[in-house]
Amino acid sequence: MKIFPLVFAVFISFLSKAQISDSTQSPQIYFKANALFLPVGILNAGAEYQLKDKVTLQADLLISPWKSFNGRPMQIYIVGLDARHYFKEAFKNWYLGANIAASRYIMQKWNYWSDGPYQYTPDSPVYIASDLYQVGFSTMFGATAGYQFQFNDRWNMDLFLGGGNVQSFYKGMHKKLGIRYDTDPTRNYNRSGEWLIYRGGVMIAYKLKS
Numbered sequence: 001m002k003i004f005p006l007v008f009a010v011f012i013s014f015l016s017k018a019q020i021s022d023s024t025q026s027p028q029i030y031f032k033a034n035a036l037f038l039p040v041g042i043l044n045a046g047a048e049y050q051l052k053d054k055v056t057l058q059a060d061l062l063i064s065p066w067k068s069f070n071g072r073p074m075q076i077y078i079v080g081l082d083a084r085h086y087f088k089e090a091f092k093n094w095y096l097g098a099n100i101a102a103s104r105y106i107m108q109k110w111n112y113w114s115d116g117p118y119q120y121t122p123d124s125p126v127y128i129a130s131d132l133y134q135v136g137f138s139t140m141f142g143a144t145a146g147y148q149f150q151f152n153d154r155w156n157m158d159l160f161l162g163g164g165n166v167q168s169f170y171k172g173m174h175k176k177l178g179i180r181y182d183t184d185p186t187r188n189y190n191r192s193g194e195w196l197i198y199r200g201g202v203m204i205a206y207k208l209k210s
Contacts, residue, residue: 027051028091030156032205034062041066044201048082048158050090058082058097062199067106072113073133073175078103080199082144082162091156091205097144099162099199105170108133120172120182127174132181136170136189140198148205156205163197 027050034044046060064076080101087094108130112118118129142164149157169189172182182190 029208030091030205031208032060032156032158032203034201035204036201037062040069044203046203048084048091048205052090054086054088054090056082056084056086056090056095058084072108072130073106074108075106076103077105078199080140084144086148091148092150094147095145097146097162099140099142099144099164101140101199103138103140105137106133106135118181124181124183127181131175131177133173133175134170135173136168138166138168140164140166142198144199154207156207158203158205159201160203161197161200163199164195166194166196166198168192168194 029050030048032046032048034042037044042062042064044060044062046058048056048058050056058081060080060082062076062078062080064074066074068074078101080099082097082099084095084097086092112129112132115128115130117126118132119126142162144160144162146158146160149159151157169191171180171189173179174181184190
């Protein structure tokens with residue numbers, strides 16, 4: 001999957017050659033939090049810094065601390081970086097960006113939510129799918145698209161959605177027995193690669209520096 005870091009590097013190189021503003025105004029920085037996740041106890045916050053007239057760089061993190069959410073483990077920790085290009089000017093209206101992120105998780109994937117039977121291999125024991133969960137980490141390379149509304153000189157609202165390729169490395173565990181359900185003497189981690197939407201929401205942003 002070397003193509004994805006390469007695409008990201010090419011995009012950053014393209015942005016770095018964008019025309020620098022002649023304006024003497026100081027670069028702006030916004031701190032923001034995702035209003036969609038806060039009501040369920042998940043923190044998704046970040047800071048977006050202006051590099052050029054139409055170019056910003058955003059660093060953000062997501063923390064889901066739930067050891068059990070509706071009976072399912074959902075501990076997820078993600079750090080990410082966006083390079084964004086605005087079509088009008090920084091922090092206003094439509095933008096596109098490249099995203100790179102990494103995660104660490106202890107969670108149950110959506111396709112294990114049923115109480116049906118699950119068997120890792122034909123020779124493995126048969127378990128109940130909802131008793132199983134995954135422990136691992138992922139790397140993500142993708143794109144972000146969004147729109148920023150400006151309420152006033154200090155406050156913005158950032159609507160965004162992003163996705164791309166997710167490479168995951170994980171171990172499968174049994175909640176009640178405390179053992180691995182995916183034992184394989186040839187490898188320590190399972191690996192999966194998927195194309196997913198992995199970020200999005202409504203960020204409420206406050207300008208810290210004029």
